[in-house]
């Protein structure tokens with residue numbers, strides 16, 4: 001059975017994010033502004049299958065990272081982990097949530113909008129990377145809650 005729980009284990013989550021192709025530093029140290037992190041595990045094997053991270057930065061709520069382990073995708077795990085972060089942001093009074101998406105079409109299918117580059121606030125380390133908009137083209141996204 002799948003279990004969705006809050007976690008403080010950033011090391012395990014960051015390894016999963018990195019292995020899923022996200023630009024994150026693998027570290028046990030919880031990044032600044034992180035409010036909560038969730039993981040999905042298989043309760044029989046203890047295997048970590050996915051994770052999500054909610055961050056607050058400059059007054060904005062941000063879905064900082066979301067990934068599901070290869071081999072377990074398209075089974076609804078990503079959707080459930082995103083829901084955790086959206087519900088938490090909403091419960092904290094957020095009216096909108098932001099993200100930096102490598103697969104924007106995944107998010108737009110779930111009601112997020114793509115913010116034009118010229119209107120995009122700096123919400124992610126991704127935007128300060130030298131590859132941003134030269135060889136790597138993530139989009140800044142936003143969802144009304």
Ligand SMILES: CC(C)(COP(=O)(O)OP(=O)(O)OC[C@H]1O[C@@H](n2cnc3c(N)ncnc32)[C@H](O)[C@@H]1OP(=O)(O)O)[C@@H](O)C(=O)NCCC(=O)NCCS
Nearest residue numbers: 020066067068073074075076077078079101102103105106
């Ligand atoms: C993106 C990701 C988190 C989605 O997680 P997931 O568990 O596979 O997604 P879900 O099963 O909840 O997906 C549900 C829906 O999204 C669609 N979907 C999944 N991955 C998609 C993708 N890469 N592009 C477009 N749509 C996608 C599915 O078809 C499904 O549609 P449906 O609800 O109409 O049936 C996962 O594919 C992943 O970890 N990718 C690598 C890391 C990454 O790119 N993370 C996002 C960085 S911004």
